Amino acid sequence: MDKNVVLHAEGMNKIYPGTKALDNVSYDVLKGKVNVLIGENGAGKSTLMKLIAGIEQPTSGKMYMDGEEVAFKDTTEARAKGIGIIHQELSLFPNLNVYQNIFMGREQTTGRFKLDNKTHIAETNRVLEKLEHVMDPQTLAGDLRVGQQQMIEIARNFLQDDLKILIMDEPTSSLSEQEVEVLFRLMREFTEAGIAIVYISHRLEEIMRIGDNVTILRDGKYVARAEVKDIDVPWIVQQMVGEGKSYPKKDREIEWSKREKVLEVKNLTLPKSGGGYLLDNVNFNLKRGEILGIYGLMGAGRTEIFECIMGLRPEHTGEIYKDGKLLEIKSLRGQIDNGFAIVPEDRQAEGLVQTLSIGKNISLSSLEDYTKAGFIVKKKEDEQIDRQIKDIMIKVADKDLPILSLSGGNQQKVVIGKGILTNPDILLLDEPSRGIDIGAKTEVFDIINQYAERGVSILVISSELKEIVSIADRVIVLSNGVKTGEFVHEEVSEDQLVLSSYKGHGTKKSLKEN
The missing domain is CATH 3.40.50.300 (P-loop containing nucleotide triphosphate hydrolases)
Structure with missing residues (x-):
């Protein structure tokens, strides 16, 4: 490995049921640099970072640090190798105070069992002062505004000993402009000390300002890598979008103004x-x-x-x-x-009742249309279900089969059909x-x-x-x-x-x- 490469990921693949989130991605994290990772929703950015941080394990592929192969079963093993991560989604305990959140999982003790809260409080004050975000360490995390909670998330990683790589997934999403300025100054202090930062952000102006190099993923695949000084925003957008074939657009000649x-x-x-x-x-x-x-x-x-x-x-x-x-x-x-009718994003959790049949799922939102004197008129319900199955071409042998017997696409049609049956x-x-x-x-x-x-x-x-x-x-x-x-x-x-x-x-x- 190049001495400037603190971590090399080779041929990383991650497969979830029905989805290949990462497809043979290789990636270098350079020492003392802000390594920007960018791509559309679902490009694989966060998945790759979770593999590096030990949150998840790759389906296949290898990672190397200091010339040796490494594999992390969890975040504790990754942290032991000097890898920290600041998540996009806050992971604080709202019922614990500031210093308890910062030292969660790395508590100091006096003797064998007693927590050294004096040290916890002193170290918390020190790191928060460095972040220019002084607050009472005894304050409950749940009582803080989102920007303050984000700073606590950041502070947890700034206390990590022997930090080599700090992954920052959308760290500025909840911060004010002043807080962003403080964070950027500290990031440069880190890189000057030789720490590598992997930076994910949806703000292109931030990327061009703070980044040293940019790697772009698209549809789970590696697309391009370049030095920030050599590129501009249009280049980034072009690499993210690509030249892929679009779905055929319906020609709808309509005078919308009328x-x-x-x-x-x-x-x-x-x-x-x-x-x-x-x-x-x-x-x-x-x-x-x-x-x-x-x-x-x-x-x-x-x-x-x-x-x-x-x-x-x-x-x-x-x-x-x-x-x-x-x-x-x-x-x-x-x-x-x-x-109004809604088809939710998570069809399994919010769109379907998995213990019911296909037909019952379709009619669920419009049951009152098939009732008489408080009882369901089955003939009327069946007629509407059959009409809807035919209308939106749900491929089903028997509407009384369990909903989970259908493919994902046909389950989605059921959720759409359920909404349409309310005549929205x-x-x-x-x-x-x-x-x-x-x-x-x-x-x-x-x-x-x-x-x-x-x-x-x-x-x-x-x-x-x-x-x-x-x-x-x-x-x-x-x-x-x-x-x-x-x-x-x-x-x-x-x-x-x-x-x-x-x-x-x-x-x-x-x-x-x-």
């Missing part, structure tokens, strides 16, 4: 626990028969929009109008009665093609287009650029809970969506309202 608005969302705001916002004054509208795409990176606020609309986030503020009437959103059931005016689809093969994806897209042609208005969230470009008539883009772009028809392109999704709050552009 279509009425069926949904209007004004100043939708959703506070974040601990401070800040998951959604910050988001505005958009939806027209009859339109397919409106919502694009953004993880944590952008896409799913939260659906949750607010469907009554799952009563703490939200702002106004939501349907057909010009201001809605009083009280519950999910109430929103179904108001003409507005259909919300959260990652409708996740975890299904290309053939099933094409069929799902056909269903979406079919119902849009019938006048159903559709909001669709997708992490797949090519999918959302092909399916949507119009796309809005979110970044950190803020609407950063809106593109209509011929304006919708992969490059535009990526650039908008990587914008920070300070680079928000004026938007074209439609």
Whole structure:
């Protein structure tokens, strides 16, 4: 190994059921450098970092440090080799105080059994002072705002002895500009001391400022690597997007200016626990028969929009109008009665009842349509189930079979069919093609287009650029809970969506309202 390479990963593969998250990826972490790792949602960035940090183990592939092969069964073994990780998702214990969280798993003792809390508190004060984030070490983590919790997550790793590699997965997502400046200064102190930093961020301006080199992944594969001084933002976007074949786009010649608005969302705001916002004054509208795409990176606020609309986030503020009437959103059931239906992102946990049959899953949300005097009229229910199975082409031998007897694609059709049977005016689809093969994806897209042609208005969230470009008539883009772009028809392109999704709050552009 090159003496400047502190860790070399060779041919890393990670396979989950139905998904190859990493495909033969090789990666070098350079000593004393900020090694940026970037890619779209699902590119494999976090998966690769979890393998390096011992959180998960590779399906195949090898890693080397100091010329020797290493393998980590857990984070403790990785930490013993000098590898620390700051997670994108906070992993603090809200019922423990600041110093207890910082020293969790590395407690100091006096004698054999007594915790040395005097040292814990002194070291906590020292590291927080270095982070310019002084606070009472006795404060419960759950009482801190999100930015403060993020600093505690960072402080845990700054105390690690013999640190060689520090992985930072979206560390600035909850920090203020001042806090980001402090973090960047400390990162440079680390690299000057020879520590390697692996940095994942969705903020391109940060990458160009703090990074030394950039490695790009796409669809679980290695794409390119370059020195930051030799590249620019358009080069990064091009490498992330690639030249892959898009899904065929339906030619829908419609005079949208003459279509009425069926949904209007004004100043939708959703506070974040601990401070800040998951959604910050988001505005958009939806027209009859339109397919409106919502694009953004993880944590952008896409799913939260659906949750607010469907009554799952009563703490939200702002106004939501349907057909010009201001809605009083009280519950999910109430929103179904108001003409909304949702297909959730996690079909197994939120979309299906796995102990029920295929038919019962389809009719579950519309049971009151088949009841008389409190009893289900089975003949009427069966007629509607059979019609729905035929209408959206669910491949099933018998509707009374268990739902888990179906393929992933057909399970997804069941979830869509369940929503459609409520006769919605507005259909919300959260990652409708996740975890299904290309053939099933094409069929799902056909269903979406079919119902849009019938006048159903559709909001669709997708992490797949090519999918959302092909399916949507119009796309809005979110970044950190803020609407950063809106593109209509011929304006919708992969490059535009990526650039908008990587914008920070300070680079928000004026938007074209439609």
